[in-house]
Amino acid sequence: MKPVNVGLLGLGTVGGGTAKVLSRNAEEITRRAGRGIRVVHAAARNIDSDNRPMGTEEAVLTNDAFEVVNNPDVDVVVELIGGYDLARELVLKAIENGKHVVTANKALIALHGNEIFTAAQEKGVMVAFEAAVAGGIPIIKAIREGLAGNRIEWLAGIINGTGNFILTEMRDKGRDFADVLAEAQALGYAEADPTFDVEGIDAAHKLTILASIAFGIPLQFEKTYTEGISKITSDDVDNAAQLGYSIKHLGVARSTEEGVELRVHPTLIPQRRLIANVDGVMNAVLVKGDAVGPTLYYGAGAGAEPTASAVVGDIVDVVRTLTSDPENRVPHLAFQPDALSDHPILPMEEIETAYYLRIHVSDKPGVIADVSRILADQQISIEAILQKEQPADADWVPVIMLTHRIREKQMNEAIKQIEALDTVKEQVVRIRLEALDSE
């Protein structure tokens, strides 16, 4: 089956990221979508054909975005230029031309979504916008499909990474708002004009979208109450912490009998809540459904590849719909049945993790040296040792060791030798340890 042709509007951070992810993961994406996806046409303000982003090698480049939406070979238009007016015009033109549209543009959807969706409906094309809210977190899909059995009662989200970075730094380092903002601008987390982020307008765009799909109401950005974080002082952050709260810039939407609450403002939330511990530029959305109870979705809310993850997810959704019978739209195991891999499952001995060891040793000199020597012989480094004080008459004392990562078979050998020592009693207790970082 011939590949689906994508036309990209914008080759900036997200546009470049999207081309790169489509290209780098082409093999897996094809196995999932049942069909190749290629960028055939891309528009950017400044074209540099000698310096193309990865994944646009085969594409025609132009600085006229209308060429892309009018190109009869383009099946899916991906709008990543941002802003309101030009983006609206391009998207409506693409729809008029019978093309499916994927966009990451929250402002566009929050302000012109009602008009765009009506046009798409009439024309029978898809408009997908997962990337418009919370970057790489598939929150639109979760609410619109995963929680479709629920009456959504309320949702609350940290949906602006810049604001969350600033509040996190204010708390962790006792710094002032203006000071942290300047740093965020230097780091590229905040725009030169930070109004959209710190005054909550960006969050209000996203909240408008979330509230509509949660409660089934039209998009009503203009009715969203919006208050920024620029007046929060580091004293407020301190006081809140002393009382057991974190201050987060939340978007809150709640459906009550009287009406719908739609509001973005700084908010104290109890530190014991998971969402109170979502720090730095990360985003999270807490959704309360009447059947499911509270659920939380966490991930990177911005950045080239996290946003591209959502854009490409939407493209795959469109391609799956174009490619399969409706009943087979999503393969049971995500990948097409004839594209499953025979990558082997590893036996446990071949797996590498770190370890917690509890060893009962006799309270005599030299035992720790013997154990450490056995570990060293198996190339196992010790990360930490914990030996608690024991009653004076205890003959056997537990020693706790944390090791660095090592293959399980080497640990098995070391444990066998340690258990053979006269100065070690009982079996060695071994619990695996995972840092779960983003290595």
Add this chain to the structure above:
Amino acid sequence: MKPVNVGLLGLGTVGGGTAKVLSRNAEEITRRAGRGIRVVHAAARNIDSDNRPMGTEEAVLTNDAFEVVNNPDVDVVVELIGGYDLARELVLKAIENGKHVVTANKALIALHGNEIFTAAQEKGVMVAFEAAVAGGIPIIKAIREGLAGNRIEWLAGIINGTGNFILTEMRDKGRDFADVLAEAQALGYAEADPTFDVEGIDAAHKLTILASIAFGIPLQFEKTYTEGISKITSDDVDNAAQLGYSIKHLGVARSTEEGVELRVHPTLIPQRRLIANVDGVMNAVLVKGDAVGPTLYYGAGAGAEPTASAVVGDIVDVVRTLTSDPENRVPHLAFQPDALSDHPILPMEEIETAYYLRIHVSDKPGVIADVSRILADQQISIEAILQKEQPADADWVPVIMLTHRIREKQMNEAIKQIEALDTVKEQVVRIRLEALDSE
């Protein structure tokens, strides 16, 4: 358009919950799916027609599950009886009869999924199983669709609520495994025979499914390494905590060049990770994609209505596919365009929240009394007061108050009066406070 007819196999905890959620949320579900959904036939071991679960009022009840799968009026069979053999037979028969299938049965999918999916593919029917992993968390949809642009590198999940409840109690109360298990059994969190939960078999079923959809490999339950939590002592839990770790019963799947790791075992994880703070019966899955980075999905992993949430979400998925053109399968705003509601957006004055107030008062007797009186007159109760020590010569001191929930317009009035006091300087700083609990 005529309603879609559901046949329920099983009217126990999850079956009863599913009928109840379908019935209670019928109006919203119809607005989302574009079509009514009704239970027309239900099978249970013991039928009590005088004591029907809510939502089965119109259904024919039977104790012969094959009657349901052979009923030509049934469009979607929902399998909630659990177990392997009978469930397999019923599901294969339903597929043979051309019915779509929704199941919450992790054992069935982990062991017989390859066979079932092949049969469904040949017959052109859908088999959906969101409820089989992590209860109400839409994790299958997130990985299979939302993250479809990523190469999934690894995932790690707390996917058995019973085990997590036991480990949480051991940590929080310093209790022993056997002791907590007995309590969990008394509370109904653990089965009389707890082997499936505490020895990790249930988690291994779920991990098998997650790994397949993450990496595109066939279901291979028999190759999953499985180790339970019954040998963890409260000393181990203590030692881990002292070193900065929590012990969680994790399912870990990782794709490496050599092969795929598939393992369920107790695991030390750093306390600073969000997933280390997922406590009690709650579940969470951390998924690392190459583009999106780490993402986390959190919610109730078991229970009647959380599981029903996933089952009904799957039914809506099936009904949307049966009802709409592929391009309009999921409405842009989740609800059908002609079913959006005109529920009003509330003005901010009508919203109720709790508040943090920072008031700069003159350091004289009676000021707190004046402020408290104004708050009381507006029906505002004070939850906490924080007044920090100030330099002896300070004329003005900040007083922090947390209030209970009150309507914003009453708070506005109170703040106006407080600011008018001679003994209060500057504007009162007000930050809203949300407990984000499951009221």
